[in-house]
Amino acid sequence: MGGIKMSDGKILFDPMKHAEWIPPHSREWYEQLFKETGEYRYPWKSQFEEPRAEIIFGHKIAANLNYGRLLDVGCGHGEFALQFALDAREIVGIDVVEGFIEKGNQHKSLGNINFMVTDGDGHLPFPNDYFDVAYTKKGPRDWYHEANRIVKPGGMILGLYHAGSHGGLRDRFPGLYSPMPQPEANDILSDLNLHGSGLTDIHVELFEEIEYLATPEDVLIKKCFGQNHKLKEIVWQECLQDVEVIFNKHATKQGLKVFNYYHLLTARAS
Numbered sequence: 566m567g568g569i570k571m572s573d574g575k576i577l578f579d580p581m582k583h584a585e586w587i588p589p590h591s592r593e594w595y596e597q598l599f600k601e602t603g604e605y606r607y608p609w610k611s612q613f614e615e616p617r618a619e620i621i622f623g624h625k626i627a628a629n630l631n632y633g634r635l636l637d638v639g640c641g642h643g644e645f646a647l648q649f650a651l652d653a654r655e656i657v658g659i660d661v662v663e664g665f666i667e668k669g670n671q672h673k674s675l676g677n678i679n680f681m682v683t684d685g686d687g688h689l690p691f692p693n694d695y696f697d698v699a700y701t702k703k704g705p706r707d708w709y710h711e712a713n714r715i716v717k718p719g720g721m722i723l724g725l726y727h728a729g730s731h732g733g734l735r736d737r738f739p740g741l742y743s744p745m746p747q748p749e750a751n752d753i754l755s756d757l758n759l760h761g762s763g764l765t766d767i768h769v770e771l772f773e774e775i776e777y778l779a780t781p782e783d784v785l786i787k788k789c790f791g792q793n794h795k796l797k798e799i800v801w802q803e804c805l806q807d808v809e810v811i812f813n814k815h816a817t818k819q820g821l822k823v824f825n826y827y828h829l830l831t832a833r834a835s
């Protein structure tokens with residue numbers, strides 16, 4: 566069993582070592598999520614302290630839009646993109662999961678929005694210099710060469726990527742969660758294939774966000790996000806009692822404090 570033995574004693578069951586574990590962010594994982602909820606949405610209950618990474622990211626997009634054309638790469642069911650509907654001349658969202666795209670098109674409110682099944686890591690089916698702003702929120706990492714082609718020179722390209730959660734989770738629940746090095750801003754640059762992309766003014770910020778998980782079950786719901794029912798049953802049986810003890814010992818009135826880290830990339834097309 567993995568994990569480091571901490572002061573709370575026990576090393577908990579590690580669902581990642583079970584044969585039913587679906588690797589997060591694989592195609593199978595996104596399809597499983599769609600099957601279960603029809604959406605890409607976090608199912609655990611929690612409260613956040615301000616500022617929130619997604620809100621800051623949304624403000625940066627809006628500030629650069631100037632009623633232009635906007636692309637969301639890896640849009641999920643499209644909810645995040647819809648907030649820009651009145652501020653954009655046109656919005657396109659692309660994703661590889663057909664179900665997310667169908668759902669996005671069913672719920673879009675205005676004719677200037679279109680969701681399409683497209684692989685963001687391949688050739689993007691748009692003319693040169695078509696968009697004013699393009700972003701991904703936790704989506705593909707290999708689209709920046711194409712971003713530079715399809716966004717107008719000087720247009721903004723943004724990426725928000727989850728860089729792991731820390732705080733209570735990793736220290737308090739060894740085995741269930743494993744240790745993680747403290748992320749740093751430039752960690753992500755080697756993953757993003759920016760070399761030779763033509764992008765300029767590349768800037769990466771590491772953003773720390775504070776979340777309070779509401780109940781012990783939410784610790785397990787977060788861990789098992791996107792996993793199948795069978796594995797969830799096993800995890801609940803193996804871990805819930807221990808997780809309740811640890812949670813109750815460390816939670817504040819707001820819940821169990823967790824730090825979420827995000828990398829926020831901004832760049833300009835040339």
Ligand SMILES: C[S@@+](CC[C@H](N)C(=O)[O-])C[C@H]1O[C@@H](n2cnc3c(N)ncnc32)[C@H](O)[C@@H]1O
Nearest residue numbers: 595605639640641660661684685686702703704
């Ligand atoms: C972590 S989810 C985020 C969804 C949405 N952007 C949000 O923040 O709620 C990542 C999304 O990227 C999509 N995705 C992953 N790889 C992709 C690719 N190569 N091309 C297009 N979409 C992709 C997934 O299907 C999923 O909907």
